[in-house]
Amino acid sequence: MPDAPVIVADVPGSFAHGVLAARHPALIRAVREAFPYGPAQLRALDALLTAATEGVIAPLGTEDDERWAAWGARDQVGRSWFEAPFLWSESYFYRVLLEAVGYFGPGAWQGVDPFRPFKLAELDSPETDEELAALDRLPEQPLDEQARALLHGSLWGNRADLGFRLSATGSPTAAGRLVADDGEAFWSLLPADTLCLVADNAGRELIPDLLLTDHLLHHGRVRRAVLQVKTHPYYISDATTADVVDAVRRLVGAQGAAAGAGERLWTAMTEGRLQIRAHPFSCAPLPYAEMPDELRAEFAAADLTIFKGDLNYRRLVGDRLYPPTTPFAEVTAYFPGPVAALRTLKSDVIVGLDASMEAALDAAEGRRWRTSGAHALIQVRA
Incomplete structure (x- = not known):
């Protein structure tokens, strides 16, 4: 991969610092209120709040310490959460929360998902009803237009992100702007034999x-x-098998x-034409460039793999401060297939822009265009 600084959260005012300093404490408070947890769990959540904002990274003290050691914990234990690589500290926070x-x-x-109440509330919201009702108008369009509308629905559905809303000043509602559009290449x-979709959020994004699909x-x-x-x-709204079943229901x-x-979809699942996979690396604090061989083989078997959402993008290209004009094909050259x-866009990472687009966005919005959720991209490497 091209050399670029790994993102850390030690700069006050930066997006990464805001996630650790504001979003994570808000999430802990929300989880505390969502379940009638007992005193031991409440104490553990309070301890996590203190450690994550004022303390240092500590071992889990469980059998999972060995796995996290392989994922870099030896280098991070004892450091401030704000000094560790942002992708690592953010991921580890969620693992410690689950332990708490x-x-x-x-x-x-x-096995009780601490984020389930938030996911179900979103899935059962009036906004979801309105979006599903709009599907009835889709057959009026030519087949190609239907396909493009559904692709853009999937793309902009990525704004339905519970974690993003914990720290955003307001959910973006206006029509957004595509800063890169490889739709025709997509x-x-x-047609293809096998499509792999690496899902991001549950609820209104998964629908x-x-x-x-x-x-x-x-x-x-x-x-x-x-x-x-x-x-x-993993994270507040990332999809698990249970979330897929909830969405299909x-x-x-x-x-x-x-x-x-x-x-x-239900029939396709029972017939094996739609299969669910869940590999442990899906919850690793590492870029996909470091994926294990068996997962690489699964991706290699697909004719096209789609990575949905902001976190998966950070892991696909690497959570680094690249020059935005760094070619998408260059940072994904390691991936074993199209x-x-x-x-x-809801974090600082971005590649694959042309220089004029970057200049126009910077002139209009400063750096906010990278993190506001008001812009989107479709990028393809065949």
């Missing part, structure tokens, strides 16, 4: 991802789809075109 609430057990709270890679399967643009999700709750229980899509990124 007893997710990994043993005990009665084992469609040129289809349009599933609708795009259904369309591609239903109309023969792909024969088989693989949905890569997280092995356990939401579609099946809807009306009109949404219900038809849900029924087709790859596409669908992402709304």
Whole structure:
């Protein structure tokens, strides 16, 4: 990969610093209020709040310490959270939070997703109802226009991010701007035998991802789809297998075109045409350039892999302060097959822009365009 500084959170006022200093404390407070956790769990959450904002990184004290040691914990234990690489410290925060609430057990709270109430509330929101009802108008459009509308629905659905809303001043509602658009290159890679989609968030973002997948399967643009999700709750809204099932059930229980899509997705899962995968590396604090061989082989078996969302983009290209004009193909050259990124911009990492676009964005918005969620990109490396 090109040499560029790894992002850390030690600069007050930076996006990364704001996540650790403001978003994470807000999340701890929200989790405390979402469940009637007992005194031990509440004390552990309070200890995490203090450590993450004022203290240093400590070992988990569990069997998972060995895995995290392999993922770089030996280099980070004893350092301020703000001095560790941002991707690493952010990921480790969520692992410690799960430990605090007893997710990994043993005990009665084992396997209870601390973010589930937020995910379900979003899935059952009036906004979701409105978006699903809009599907009934889609068949009025030519087939190619339907496909493009669903691709952009998946792209802009990435704004439905619970973690982003914890620190944003307001959810962006105006039509956004594509700062890079490889849409035609994307469609040129289809039809294909196998599509892999690396999912990002659950709820209102996962719904349009599933609708795009259904369309591609239903109309023969792909024969088989693989949905890569997280092995356990990760960040506040990242999708797990349970979240996929919740989303498909939401579609099946809807009306009109949404219900038809849900029924087709359910059938595709039972027939093996839509498969769910959850590899432990999905929750690693590392870029995909360091993926293990067995995961590399899974991606190599796909004709096209789509990385959805901001976190997956950071892991696909590397969480570094690249010059924005760094070619997307250059930083993804390691990936073992054609790859596409669908992402709304909610962090500092960006590659693949032309110089005129970068200059125009900087002149209009300073650095805010990188993190506001008001802009998006479709990037492809065939």
